[in-house]
Amino acid sequence: MIATSVRFELNAFWGFIERQKNLYRRYWAWEAVWLLYNLVSVLSIGYLASGLSSLGLQQSASGLQQAQLYLLVGALLWTYLSMVFFEVAFAVTWERWEGTIEYTFMAPIRRLTHLLGICAASLIYGIARAAIIGLSLVLLFKLDLSHANYLAALAIFAASTVPLLGLGIFTSVLPLLSPEKGDQLAFAVQGVLLLISGVYYPITVLPLPLHLAGILSPLTYTLAGVRQALLHGQSLSGSLPDIGILLLMGAILVPASVWTFSRAEIRAKRLGLLKRSG
Amino acid sequence: MAIQASEVNTRAVEVLDLSKRFGRTGRSRLPWRKAKSARQALDRVSLQVDRAGITGILGANGSGKSTLIRILATLLTPDAGSAAVFGYDVVTEAAAVRRHINRVSVEASFFKEMSPWENMLYAARLYGSGGEGTRARVEATLERLGLPLDTLDRPMKQLSRGQQQKVAIARSFLTSPSLLLMDEPTTGLDPRSKREVQELVTSIRRDRAATVLLCTHDLQEAEVLCDRVIVIDRGRVLAEGTPAELINRHAGADGATLEDAFMRLTGKRLLEDEEEKDE
Numbered sequence: 001m002i003a004t005s006v007r008f009e010l011n012a013f014w015g016f017i018e019r020q021k022n023l024y025r026r027y028w029a030w031e032a033v034w035l036l037y038n039l040v041s042v043l044s045i046g047y048l049a050s051g052l053s054s055l056g057l058q059q060s061a062s063g064l065q066q067a068q069l070y071l072l073v074g075a076l077l078w079t080y081l082s083m084v085f086f087e088v089a090f091a092v093t094w095e096r097w098e099g100t101i102e103y104t105f106m107a108p109i110r111r112l113t114h115l116l117g118i119c120a121a122s123l124i125y126g127i128a129r130a131a132i133i134g135l136s137l138v139l140l141f142k143l144d145l146s147h148a149n150y151l152a153a154l155a156i157f158a159a160s161t162v163p164l165l166g167l168g169i170f171t172s173v174l175p176l177l178s179p180e181k182g183d184q185l186a187f188a189v190q191g192v193l194l195l196i197s198g199v200y201y202p203i204t205v206l207p208l209p210l211h212l213a214g215i216l217s218p219l220t221y222t223l224a225g226v227r228q229a230l231l232h233g234q235s236l237s238g239s240l241p242d243i244g245i246l247l248l249m250g251a252i253l254v255p256a257s258v259w260t261f262s263r264a265e266i267r268a269k270r271l272g273l274l275k276r277s278g
Numbered sequence: 279m280a281i282q283a284s285e286v287n288t289r290a291v292e293v294l295d296l297s298k299r300f301g302r303t304g305r306s307r308l309p310w311r312k313a314k315s316a317r318q319a320l321d322r323v324s325l326q327v328d329r330a331g332i333t334g335i336l337g338a339n340g341s342g343k344s345t346l347i348r349i350l351a352t353l354l355t356p357d358a359g360s361a362a363v364f365g366y367d368v369v370t371e372a373a374a375v376r377r378h379i380n381r382v383s384v385e386a387s388f389f390k391e392m393s394p395w396e397n398m399l400y401a402a403r404l405y406g407s408g409g410e411g412t413r414a415r416v417e418a419t420l421e422r423l424g425l426p427l428d429t430l431d432r433p434m435k436q437l438s439r440g441q442q443q444k445v446a447i448a449r450s451f452l453t454s455p456s457l458l459l460m461d462e463p464t465t466g467l468d469p470r471s472k473r474e475v476q477e478l479v480t481s482i483r484r485d486r487a488a489t490v491l492l493c494t495h496d497l498q499e500a501e502v503l504c505d506r507v508i509v510i511d512r513g514r515v516l517a518e519g520t521p522a523e524l525i526n527r528h529a530g531a532d533g534a535t536l537e538d539a540f541m542r543l544t545g546k547r548l549l550e551d552e553e554e555k556d557e
Binding site for chain 2: 015016018098100102103104105107109272275
């Protein structure tokens with residue numbers, strides 16, 4: 001009985017990954033545009049760093065390379081993190097746009113399966129896109145990664161996935177609560193994360209309230225940890241505090257976000273919001 | 279999904295004193311927000327639907343038909359009363375209800391850029407299949423519904439509305455529901471597509487064990503397709519019976535139609551009611 005039930009849910013879980021793959025393929029022109037947009041954004045940051053010396057703002061060549069790597073790691077990670085966040089956060093909105101929200105929400109599956117399926121598809125797609133951009137950076141810039149500890153960077157990157165998905169699920173609740181304004185709020189959340197998480201600067205430069213908010217953002221620890229590993233060769237054991245914080249945040253955020261989503265779904269059913277027109 | 283032994287003696291649908299109201303009366307809790315006027319969509323509705331056959335829910339726009347269907351589909355929770363599908367409560371046993379139902383709505387719910395095959399594969403996965411043999415089953419179903427197989431891999435948006443509605447019905451067949459909820463499946467279709475979809479509905483009665491609950495405001499359609507009709511107006515059940523019984527009981531005269539019976543029951547024609555709503 002349990003085995004049948006698990007098989008049923010796994011089949012549906014795969015169904016969401018398969019569906020997303022088909023959607024990415026069918027919307028290939030848009031996906032190509034977004035990829036180009038992300039690539040251009042990251043390259044702009046890289047060339048901005050290159051241009052610092054001509055502006056007389058950077059003294060030594062090694063300092064320039066460090067600054068460039070610092071900014072590029074931030075830009076590349078933000079591209080990945082924001083894309084995964086967007087895909088998960090807009091899970092409900094997307095279904096509403098397509099007009100399939102009712103069909104998906106009346107399917108005989110657990111909501112957790114639905115959400116995890118979307119998360120898994122987003123992670124796979126996000127990694128693929130970030131890999132293409134990362135490869136382009138390696139080819140176009142002379143990056144000094146001689147000190148990099150890839151294992152530690154990968155471990156932090158993997159640990160960051162858990163709280164990131166929690167944040168995404170939390171944000172996906174917004175369009176469920178308010179079909180009219182939820183989408184806009186989700187974009188606002190993404191913007192605030194960019195500001196407070198130290199994507200292009202250490203969060204210590206922020207005013208106190210924003211600095212405190214940055215301490216609460218899991219993206220802060222992801223960016224700081226990966227930078228330490230890639231720029232300064234921080235060991236895996238040295239990265240454990242960041243990994244621990246990320247896993248702890250994930251352990252809180254994921255169950256809390258799934259619970260919040262289920263409460264929001266109950267409310268949406270009470271108010272009649274579970275429909276395409278809102 | 280197959281009916282289990284414990285479900286055999288239960289009715290397909292049992293609704294008791296079901297009420298649903300949208301909006302809030304009085305002032306909004308937020309001072310800057312205007313209070314929406316409240317609307318009683320269902321007002322202590324009670325009805326029963328036996329297994330097999332086609333039961334029509336007949337009413338004008340805004341009569342509460344779709345609200346009833348959405349509650350049975352577990353997409354909406356009632357304010358009061360209860361509703362059960364094959365003995366399972368739609369609120370407390372929603373998961374069990376979902377295993378037995380599927381829904382074809384007035385607008386086909388599809389990912390428009392994806393093909394019929396991709397949409398149907400997605401549906402199959404949600405309902406526990408999708409492995410080997412699914413493609414063959416889908417092709418056989420579409421062929422039976424008269425859809426050319428070259429439409430199978432074209433984006434849904436390139437199909438006509440009639441074709442899309444046929445794919446929606448094919449998709450519901452794929453999941454073998456015990457109760458099929460059809461919410462105005464022919465609304466907005468051209469006469470030819472409408473007739474084809476109606477023939478499909480008739481074939482469900484002929485070929486399958488599924489119970490069909492068909493919401494419509496098309497009186498002729500109800501008269502031709504339905505074994506039993508429930509007339510609903512302003513959220514209340516006004517009458518129920520076979521089309522012939524309703525005509526005899528409420529229209530009387532020789533040559534009377536279901537429309538005559540409906541007019542007598544509601545005090546107006548469906549068309550007038552829709553015009554009122556549009557205004």
